Amino acid sequence: MARAAVPPDRPAGRLAGGTVAVQHPMSVLDQAVARHQAGDLDEAAALYAQVLAAEPHQPDALNLLGVLRAQQGDPAAGEALVARAAALRPDAEILANLGRLRAAAGRVPAAEAAFRAALARDGSHAGAAFALGTLLLNANRPADAVAPLELAARLDLNHGAARANLGVALHRLGRLGDAESVLRAALERDATQAAARFNLASVLDDQGRLDAAEAEYRLLTARHPDVADAWLNLGTLLHRRHRDLEALPCFQAALDRGTSRRAGALAHLIHLHYRLCRWDAAAALIPQLLSLLEAGDDSAPPFAVLCLEVEEAVRQRAARLHAAANARAAGPPLAPASLGPAGRPLRVGYLSADWHQHPTAYLMAGVLEAHDRHKVTVTAFSYGPDDGSPMRARLKAGADHFVDLRGMDDRGAAQAIRTAGVDILVDLKGYTEGGRPGIAQLRPAPVQVQYLGYPGTLGRGAGIDYVLADAIVLPPGAEAYWDEAVVRLSGCYQANDSGRPIAPPSLRGDWGLPDDAIVFACFNAAYKLTADVFACWGRLLAAVPKSVLWLLDPGAGLPALQATLAHQGVDPARLVVAPALPKARMAEHLARQACADLFLDTYPTNAHTTAADALYAGLPVVTRAGVPFISRVAASLLYALGLPDLVTYDLAAYEAKALELARDPALLADVRARLLAAHTRPGGPFDTGIFCRRLEGAYARMADRARAHLPPVDFEVE
Template identity: 45%
Template sequence: MDTPSADRASVSRQSRHYARARAWCEWSDFHSWPERVQADMADPAGAAWPPFLLLAMPGIDATTQRICATRWLSARLAALHATPATQPMPLLPPTGPPGLPGRTRLRVGYLSGDFQEHATAMLMVEMLEAHNRDLVELYAYSHAQDDGKGMRQRLMPLFDGFRDIQAMDDRQAAQQVRDDAIDILVDLKGYTQGSRTLLLAHRPAAIQVSFLGYPGTLGQDFVDYLISDRFVTPHAAAGDYQEALACMPHSYQPRGRVREPHQPPPTRRASGLPEQAFVFACFNQAWKLTPEVFDIWCELLRSVPDSVLWLLEDAQAGGNLRNEALARGVSPHRLVFAPDLPQAAHLARLPLMDLMLDTWPYNAHTTASDALSAGVPLVTLAGQTFASRVAGGLLVAAGLPELVTHSTLDYVALARALAQDPLRLQALRQGFERQRHTAHLFDVTAYTAALEALYVRMWARHQAGLPPSAIDLPEPGLEGFAQDPAKKADA
């Protein structure tokens, strides 16, 4: 049911206040927010909160996240159905769009506003380049302007069709997808800024998939599958997701091959870092930080005297974080802020970190795989939600499962031990360097074959008249499977 307009206005004000407080690290009333959200979610007539905000909110479990997502979009679907001009299009026939005569390849469409210099595109570009064009045709549906930084020009030739749908409303864009006879439509945004989630409510493709951009359930039955992996979403978590879980054999996150930086790393001095200090670092955005995380980071700084904490520069959050450090008995000067740099220069400086420290309940995602690609170890704390388990899955796929912890005590103990034992940390980094180039996380060819195998399985089930169901790919034999679109679906 829709949320009353007064309640919608109230929650809108609350959510904006909360989002700003998180972005600026203003924590004076931080601990009151989970209680407010829990109360709203427990009340069937409670306010609908933007689902993304709950992903980084401590104390909010995956079940509550699902309730929030369902309520949030249900309110918007009610408005959609109320207006004839925006009502969802009639459903496709059970067998899906007829396609083109004699067509033998799966037609996969990627829907996003991030076909530009954005983390999603940077993660996906080598995967898109590796797609087997004898098996799939690729279409892009772009709903944002090009930023002019060159990534779109690299991406566009990889698609059989690149559709700019910015000027189209959702119904028109859905019709474009149908006109293109897309078999599988993959949404890369979910409930993130600038998304076009309601486009999927028109059911323009026979199979609709959520992938990469949103680490949680969309909570609606017009999305059939969520692409994940079994570290991030264990079997026991299936009930927290509206979608069937389609699990990759290693990490769900695509990542390009390990490559040498395009430019030499800067010196510590040039980066504002002390030459001899131990450098703890976290380049996650400030809204991922919580008082509990910062408590532990300051504890580590106190226990490792010759250490600094290297963070991304943030005009709003920086001063507040220095004040928070001082309140915890840490000199504000031990926080070093890294300026925003172009991507190549940013990646080149990552090896200056001694150890990356992760955040929770929203882990490092692209930031974690950037660090691992640069050979930097990462200590994470794995929770119970999708967003809180991503870094752990990346570490396992990179061959570093020993850096995944499951309690704050273990997190502190491991980070402290590595910082206080230079030989242990050196051995860890040297061992990782030897295996890094062959780790599953960076095998983009095998990753892409596995993703295509998921698409094949989804389509085979659909063609057999079977509903979406959990898919788990075995590790061996993926190449042969991905080459065989006619392979029968599991009953």
């Protein structure tokens, strides 16, 4: 029950006077309050009823019996009784209880009216102020919640929950420094407040102060080990920092302690097992996750589900659940926006956290520069870090306008986009790490598109009208599992920068590779590795003498991979680790790929940017294409380069193609020559100019439909 619903001593408005008879209604009321406070609800109810039999309009008895009925599971009867009390004596305490019961029933406007009436009667009622602020916060009105929560904290200096919720409101408003100050002040008064420490850790995390956030989560889990979501957040933070072995027990602790975000904890745990190459452990948990999704648990990150080998309907369901949860949190969208006048360049905005040294930036930098300014003007909206790199400077120079959204909450960011004046907003993140889908959910632009970052639907209600794709990654017939209208660009959908520098060639010896053997390579992240694919790679090593497998450093997953090879009878020393190079050394990373003979793609999650890197550097890629978008990106690149013979559609064909190329130097040399010739192919994946013309054609058609008040529809761009 909400705070102060049952008075700590006796009800307000007790009648004054001299001696009364033993069974006077007020004496019975005192007994009822005592039994109520002791938790004997049935006896208390009988005593309240006895009072009301003698005095049917006794407001204190009506008020407290109403509270009790709600505690017994009949909130409607409870509200009716408290409403009668408020009509008889509308004092602050009774009105506050009425507001609490209405809030519990989800009647937000009526609850707000009751709390405001309570404060109008008594502006010093801390309980009403706290309840009003919390109601507004839960209704995603953090700006409105600040004043009543500040009042509650000011009126009751020991009201830790008021300060904790005030910190949440300031956090949601993007006032991270103010939120930190309020939460630290709360903890100075009472260091045992779990909610305040939990929220402080979350604020520090969003400030990028990960060491400090981790310290607060660890202190919280030590002092309050049963706070399940503290374990979940700690695990998520450690997971993001690639401290996988430390994160593992945190997710398990969250599950063991009954986190309400069970699907989220399971999805993280499964993804973590994949990163550690513990495939059997991951597989054992997937049925539980699927059951939770079927039951409507909306806490699973859609990207973690997207990477699993599950039905397309499951991926779509995870996205829809997430979109619905985001919509509830985002609140009402902005008022509808209008496009600028026809005949002028379209105002296109690209929204991302990745305008720095990041794979998305490597792909998109040339696009920002190559757009035809007679057709579009470009604004880059950034809510990610400024790393001060040459890439950041290039991106800012490549856009006509660069707007930094850091420090703004989603609504503030959406309003900034609206103020900037955008006809078409392109979300480049979606549900990938660091994405803020709540911005697009608020509809800051008249036409909204998702592209490049997230290779799956964002789900119905995400605020997105279109997805940019092509006929390979999203073939005709696949639209049923997408809630956006599908725009298919000719060629490959993926943006690329034809001007990316490649460092001078390096030597195999520089990377610990043999000079006289076939080098199979894969620079995909470890979470994309699966048992079937890695077993296939082990068989290839066994079939091709002296060959080696060159993998991007799998971190804590390396022992499992080595053990798997040993179990197959392959010397684990034939697995050579390629160190992950700093992002500033991307040109060197591209250059070292020439030391490999063949890139082996993963399945079901293909190489995306990684495939483009290899092909741009001249390294052939053998891929296995599946059904979903996430399994067809390398195929799209290869078809656009005129190399469809490197695309396979089942594991046996994939293994046979890789083995054929490894055993036939002439055939492999021919593939390399064809790849080199296709590098400058007009309209190919690395022709940034023609790619931009296709994009501009798509944007123009979207705008035409919007101006004609026509709904989004699937179409193709030649």
